[in-house]
Amino acid sequence: MLETRFAGAEERLGPRRRELVRNILTHPEDAYFLSSRALAKHCHVDTATIVRTVQALGYKRYADFAADLRAHFLARITPYALMKSVARENRSVSDQIRQSLEFEMRNLQALSSGLSTDEVVRMAKKINAARRIMIVGVDFAAPVAQLFAYALVAVGLHADAPTGSTGYLQQSIQLLGSRDLLIAISFGRCLQDTVDSVICAKNNGVPTFGITDSEQSPIARFCDHYWKASVASPSFLESYVAPVAAINALLVCCAQLHPGRSLVSLQKKEENFRQRWYTPQSSPPRRT
Numbered sequence: 001m002l003e004t005r006f007a008g009a010e011e012r013l014g015p016r017r018r019e020l021v022r023n024i025l026t027h028p029e030d031a032y033f034l035s036s037r038a039l040a041k042h043c044h045v046d047t048a049t050i051v052r053t054v055q056a057l058g059y060k061r062y063a064d065f066a067a068d069l070r071a072h073f074l075a076r077i078t079p080y081a082l083m084k085s086v087a088r089e090n091r092s093v094s095d096q097i098r099q100s101l102e103f104e105m106r107n108l109q110a111l112s113s114g115l116s117t118d119e120v121v122r123m124a125k126k127i128n129a130a131r132r133i134m135i136v137g138v139d140f141a142a143p144v145a146q147l148f149a150y151a152l153v154a155v156g157l158h159a160d161a162p163t164g165s166t167g168y169l170q171q172s173i174q175l176l177g178s179r180d181l182l183i184a185i186s187f188g189r190c191l192q193d194t195v196d197s198v199i200c201a202k203n204n205g206v207p208t209f210g211i212t213d214s215e216q217s218p219i220a221r222f223c224d225h226y227w228k229a230s231v232a233s234p235s236f237l238e239s240y241v242a243p244v245a246a247i248n249a250l251l252v253c254c255a256q257l258h259p260g261r262s263l264v265s266l267q268k269k270e271e272n273f274r275q276r277w278y279t280p281q282s283s284p285p286r287r288t
Helices: 002-012 015-026 036-043 047-056 062-076 079-088 093-114 117-129 139-154 166-173 192-203 218-222 241-257 259-274
Strands: 133-137 181-185 208-212 225-228
Touching: 002 015, 002 062, 015 036, 015 047, 036 047, 047 062, 093 241, 117 225, 117 241, 133 139, 133 166, 133 192, 139 181, 139 241, 139 259, 166 192, 181 192, 192 208, 192 218, 208 218, 208 241, 218 225, 241 259
Parallel strands: 133 181, 181 208, 208 225
Antiparallel strands: none
């Protein structure tokens, strides 16, 4: 994380370099897409100053610094500001599509290299042992939370992803106890309702687990355990490919740890689905 590097190197930087980095961090939307030469021109310094400052922060290459600066930008940007910034880059639509797919693949690769199978098994065991699982996701994360809860119920677990007002969410959390589990999903600066849910659960002695995109996020800071899944995207919309992949890995593990329970529950679901599947009518309606 760029902020962490700056905090560690701040005392070693001179006043001018400290001010330079602060200005870049304060206005990343003006700098994240610039080359070292363009950034130097933007900041009214020479290129060598930019390169030496980046090295003082612990980066071997300017490209690594630029990648962290973009992540810093994306973690704090609003959809409107991101769309405005992308439009300013003057890329073609085809280029933007390719860039979007590249981000998705990069996020998946980072998840795959950073998440061990042992960690997936450990968390799946905690989920399976919980009496009740409450999954909190707000705004764009709400459908992901609902998908997670729906799939856990399908394999025989008591899970829910409450929707509605802040009051209803807090009221639902008050019903949880030490044998339950709260799972929070939020990214970037994190939404207030999700963070408040984690804090409320912890105050009541409820175990907590988070899925977020940074070790510096409030979800990572307050949850007992957390996984990091990047949602970086060049679009106005965060990429949920990596978080959903992490959830799918958990679901596979939860089901396979107790295959008997999962099969019983899925068999009941299959019987229900037989009545819900689309069936072609014997005589299709005539067109008018």
